[in-house]
Amino acid sequence: MAAPFLSTTPHADSCRPSLPYGARNEGALSTIEALKLRSMMWNVDSLDWSDPIPKSIAARVLDDLQRRQRGIVLFHDIHARTVQALPLVLDQLVADGYQFASWKDGKLIAPAAKPAAEASPALAGAALYRDSHALIIGIDQYQRWPRLAHAARDARAMREALEKNFGFRSENISLLLDGEATRANILRALNGLVSERDSKKVRRDDRVFVFFAGHGSTRRLPSGREIGYVIPVDAGLDDLQTDAIAMPQLQEVGEALPAKHALFIIDACYSGLGLTRGAAAGGNGNFIKDNARRIGRQMMTAGGADQQVADDGPGGHSVFTWTLLQALAGKADLNGDGLITATELAAYVAPAVSAIAHQTPAFGSLPGSEGGEFVFELAANEQALSGDSRQLDAAASQLAKRIDEASAIKPEAAPNGLNSPNSPAAASAVQLTIKGLDGKDVALATPTVRVDPGARVAAQRANDRGLQLFKERRYDEAEAAFTEALKLQPRFALAANNLGFVYFKRGKPQEAARWYQKAIEMDGSRALAWLNLGDASLVAGDETQAMAAYKAFVELAPQHGRVAELKAWIAEPDAAHRPKPPM
Template sequence: MSLSLRTALLCAGLLALAACQPKSAEAPAAASAPAANAAQLAELQQGVDQVLARYRQMIVLMDGEAALPPAERRAVSGVGQLIFHEMREATEKLWRLSAAHQDPALVAALAQVLDRIESEPTWFDADRLAFKDYLGRIAEQYSGAQSLAALKLAKRANEDLAVLAEVEQAYERELKDAFGRFGNKRGIELKREKWSDYVAKLRSLYSREQILRDYATIVPYASAAPSAAKQAATSSTPPRELFGEDLPPKTVLLTFDDGPHGRYTDEILEILKRYQASAVFFQLGQNLGKLDAKGQVQPGPGSQVAQRVLAAGHQLANHSFTHGLMSKFEQTKVREEAANTEALLDKAGRQGQALFRFPYGARNEAALATVEALKLRSMMWNVDSLDWSDPIPKSIAARVLGELDKRQRGIVLFHDIHARTVQALPLVLDQLSAEGYRFASWKDGRIVTADAAAPAPMPTAGTSLYRDSHALIVGIDQYAKWPRLAHAARDARAMRETLEARFGFRPENITMLLDGEATRANILRALNDKLGDASKVKRDDRVLVFFAGHGSTRRLPSGREIGYVIPVDASQDDLQTDAIAMPQLQEVAESLSAKHALFVIDACYSGLGLTRGGAANFARDNSRRIGRQMMTAGGADQQVADDGPGGHSVFTWTLLQALSGKADLNGDGLITGTELAAYVAPAVSAIAHQTPAFGSLPGSEGGEFVFELPVVEQALSGESGQLDAAASRLAKRIDDVAAPQAAASAVKVTITGLDGREQSLSTSTAKVDPGSRVAAQRANDRGLQLYKERRYDEAEAAFVEALKLQPAFALAANNLGFIYYKRGKPAEAARWYEKAIAMDGSRALAWLNLGDARLQAGDDAKALEAYKTFVGLSPKHGRAAELQAFIAEPDAAHRPKPPL
């Protein structure tokens, strides 16, 4: 549903930002510090007042705007945008006054400005949100300064920003839950304040009617006259302006105004790419460059951003040069604004029929006729995100989705100059994709939509499921004050290798702490400073935390239990001080910016809180739901079995087996957190005296952490590794316990929840039909895993299934041949190798396998020919020298010995 700005800013009033500025320990030295320049300080304080005044006016003006009559709503929106741009100009001016970080007197003045932003007693609590962008620029600019005072200023601004980030997170929870508690931080202190009280205070200073009058706007009485959009819709001639009402149902055209921006435009391009969505970017000429006295175009840095917009397949359009109120301009000024921007757009490479959007939507007949004379067509909008006035991303998204729910189509107005728009956009696109909307584009002078028969693109593959992936991996064997373990560090290394090699986690995004590195301080630093850094971990990311080591449980006098993970430097007699309590991990999970987070703890303890919820309807809901999940190796008073195959604990070994593809219980190529638990928990319980637990942590909205199974292009050969006999038997035993029946339409298991009580998990309501090509690939992948476990009959059946689904599947043909080879049937193997080569003669390993099979069958001549082709294709292979010797002298002395 649609949310008014009053609702959107409720958090700002609920979370007050008041003084909490402690005196520095260095205060006695302050007398020697440079004094603030009085003139500089006065000008800065005046700039602060101007920003705050515009901010307050905008809140009063926009409060409850959704409930206003249409004519008044349009007037309020227009004036609100004017005030917003004045606020931006005031903020830019304030920043220009603040940017000389080499000036000690200015740094001293800025310290007093921050004092005021943090603790001015005459301000209302929500006022401080007006300075979020300004604080961000202070933090960025001054972090590279040379003086200690300037560096302290940057640190202080960063601390204030951290609190403002909590304000936004708290509001997002406020959309569905009551206000929660937050701890205090240095600089700005959080406290409660009702939004209605805040607006009442502001209304004692301003009124909407007076603000409108101050901006020369009077809302007329309601008229029965049809709107311009309705007149256009009933006219037999093409409309002069485009509004969005005439788009087909379930169709949207995304538009972004006021750019290009040096950072946010590129981030929006990345998001659009993930959702395969097109957009039109209405750009300001002054952001692209300038024209010299002779009218020659001089592109600026923004022109390069515009070129990236074009390279990404989107359209550039004209939004005037200065964002002026063109309805009040003389015609010559209107023409100059439009023509100069056209020249800059052409220089950037824009082609095709051009579009124009009037700033604020303010135009008259003369202005419209002037831009039309330049062969420009006016495009307006019928869905306004209000991202220019609403600081809360989730509220922006809710507004857009609510409007589209009512209209079922539209041209949506965003701005690519706000961080909040970058955060809100994935929320919108997730939902629209889930509901089957199509994303239109502007091509050849018209709005073009995708084929109506084709579903809207939905993120379903590796890089489109998540923007990026982050992990913290901890493994501790060498405890000083706890019993030493044997395999935890190896478990950690194996998990890292799996995340990198199989699931595409970038090495630079993985923090691994082994043994002596895994101190309490280092673990908490990685959790809070790396994974908790909202500038690095974004909303569309995923976070995985894996801990292998000791766990412990402490029973409180009340009878409640608290679980702990044990760092390497912890003692056994002071868990509260030395260990990391589960509530701390829960707090970390709640504060993460990432969409989905999964904590996997290979340790035993209890005392965890959780929220209950059924499995998400993944195909449609998961991409827009926050997910915070945890799986543990066992409960209190249990010991982790540290003697699994391959030098792993039983829990981690089973987890790795699950991630090889076995936990894809519904066959959709994705392993959700619930599927992982449904496979691992029963299996570990069956083979070890421990009871894994799984559940959702506070802050979760039912979302699921997802692993997408990659395509495995492995061709079996004599060098393909296998488990030993004991590990193979254990793998078979686990599958018998954990794997569902092939004919089952749903997988339902009962496992232990994080609170120690039993819970039922349902992983799917139906099997997924991915199509024959994808199904064949998955059958081949399954065959590879079964071969690794020495289960040759089942592997053969899997490869046969792959070839039934995809008859020209050369990889599966080679792999089926190798099963025959392992069974001592070289002639049958050779026939399958020859089929694989007939399908794809470039597969070098198939030629090698063919040579080995012919050699084993006693046909040295045919083996020789196959080896020659293989060496030609892979001259640097490990067996190339051996085979070269046989090719040179094909006698018994040089006869190769193929591995079996």
């Protein structure tokens, strides 16, 4: 496990060699460098100066370190609460396998490396890619081709997923919708990804993601070979060669990209790529290191030339893009390692879409690929379930369950209908056959899990699965997932709250209240756990406990939308006339 360096300082303005309150500028940095010194900054701020609760301070630091996997942590030893919080942090980090660096003779001294057999797995972190770039295109309002209903919405949802879940910076995402998506603009944006003059230049250690939602078409040459096209908004009906963008042009962009990995996803039907080298094989124990050395150019398409893309999926999306978004939410992490490779994405999406729509997604590698894999790293889901938590409607929930049943991992092989690091399916590669980009069958092997992620990471993944299952209204399976998380990490306050809310949704308010109380004992700063406790207590008929819980919630979250109604409820002295607060 990477070694954090824990810094305690008596005053925020005495941190050295950085400047007061962590402020730095070019002049100060130049002076420091001239003196042959180094400016060292923290990357995990405990915020102990603003938080009066030791358990809350500890939980914040542990959660931040869990996301980063290493760091310099800032504490201030002038606060008694910091002195109380620090042992909680240290004990948990030691239990999780962390080691601690020290500062000696002007150098940061890390502990001796463990033997290879004992070393912890290399996790993705920010080291996977230097930067991320995307071109997202969605066209509904065609000038001459039939209009579509959901392509622009699909494009917006994909941009949101990249920004919110996978660390793509908004300034590195180009979005072309409807009238903006002319042939000239699309080609200009594609060529900008390979331009040496672009200020947002793509570099060797970057990744590039291209998504197109709109019409596709196929042209058969006199030789019998087929060429696929994506259709810009201004394309005519009769001259694809002049008005559309041919697959070989996308291939040329892929080969010209200096990026380490590129993934093209086309929500349109066409065929005729013909130059694919085949799909990537499963990974191995050194996947992260090996993958960093290999160029990857991959593509997934929604269907073949003679097929109609289903434009009537849940949530106003096409079936393909909706399934893709579900996959990126975590379902395509088929081996439970916290990473979704392009191969895993195809292994989940292709059979699922084929099972629910009359289209056959295809996947493969483009010319220039050396077997590298485009990788999405899943962030920990910190959602605390409450009455505001969104769920799929009944029809979408049923469709999600059908998709799981049709995916590469079968429910009988993976507990809860989703893969788990402890499931039999995670112990060996999953073999399946899908369509390649040339229309021929391609065998895929999803990578195996070869390392133990540790109890804390495994608990987080179980909690994440529970959140997805709750969203799909699969309460029995969600309960099992949250219970698994708590078995792995007994003091996991977030999972305790979420388990309580599942019980509440299933009409068991007393059991729900018991788990909310456990969550509060673990971390009293969790405002939503107090709100949930109030709601469950009220339903269970315990107005005294509800009153105390609501008061604590109002104090912790004064800006929440329910505060006004709760204050009115609290202020009513006569319990007989006290209205029930909305839930």
